[in-house]
Amino acid sequence: MATLCLFAQNKTFVYQLDYRYSDKKDDKKKETFTLDIVNQQSVFRTEDEKKSDSLLANGKYGYGTNLNLENQIYVIKDGDKNEISKFYRTLLKTYYDVKITEKLDWKILPDKDKIGDFEVQKAEVNYGGRNWTAWFTAEIPIPEGPYIFNGLPGLIVKVKDSRDDYDFTLKAVKKNTGDLYLKKRGLRIDYPTFKKIMMNHYNDPYTEARMANVPIAKDDGNGNPVRTTFTEMTPSVQKHIRDTNNPIELNYKNDYK
Structure with a gap:
């Protein structure tokens, strides 16, 4: 990962992600992400995750998390260590730190x-496992971009895969406070x-x-809690995981049945 230049210090880049969360053509969503850069570090996460991290850093409660861990998008780039990591958090706040080792061999076109x-x-x-097309600008001379993407001679303004499953587009540029509110390092x-x-999580999501x-209850349809069991709740969680199984890293996609 190329070293960030001085222009990048204390900047926030707001991106919109248009994505297909399943293999079905019309299963699409939009979400807003922020790329916060302070000195030689950056973090890419949803706006809600950023708010949650800020609350946690100030001794308050953060927000909940996506039950399908593979759909969590939280990336930290460390220019000093030349490392990129993806972070995942389970329901009970077990943290995983997945180091990205796949190199980006960019082909710059005219x-x-x-x-x-x-x-x-x-x-x-x-x-x-995807082919990506990016558009970068030399007007913002930093080798950064959304998600894990970096290493071009200018900020990535837009990047999308050839299947039209994931499309990141820059929407705004702001100054930030100089605090990234980073999560604690996980395993x-x-x-x-x-x-x-992830396969173990699918087989038993409430381990x-x-x-x-932890006590468990469900809504009776009228806003009242009723007792249930983890065994009873498991099929609905498994169905949700199957129905949203279109991860960015297709080469590590699990075949859930």
Whole structure:
């Protein structure tokens, strides 16, 4: 990962992600993410995650998390260590730190265009079992971008995969407070290990809660809690995981049945 230049210090770049969360053509959503850069570190996460991290850093309660861990998008780039990591958090706040080792071998093309207010140039790369097209601008001379993407001679304004499953687009540039509110470091693992953990989570999504003797209840449809069991709740969680099984890293996609 290239070293960030002085322009990048204390900047926040707001991106919109348009994505397909399943293999069905019309299963699409939009979400707003922030890329916060302070000195040689950056963090890419949803706006809600950023608010949650800020609350936790100030001794308050954060927000809940996505039950499908593979759909959590939280990336930290460390320019000093030349490392990129994805962070995942379970329901009971077990943290996993997955180091990204796949290299980005960019091919910069002569094609140029204009996106919003920026003059941009085209580049292509393979990552995560997907082919990606990016548009970067030399007007913001930092080698950064959304998600794990970096290493081009200018900020990535837009990047999307060839299947039209994931499309990141820059929407705004702001100053930030200089505090990233980073999560605590989790258990460092690689992607193959994480894939196995995800399969175990699918097979028994309430393992942590059961071991911690966490009480469980469900809504009776009228806003009233009624007693239930983890066994009774498991099929609905498994269905949700199957129905949202379109991760960015297709090369590590689990076949849930």
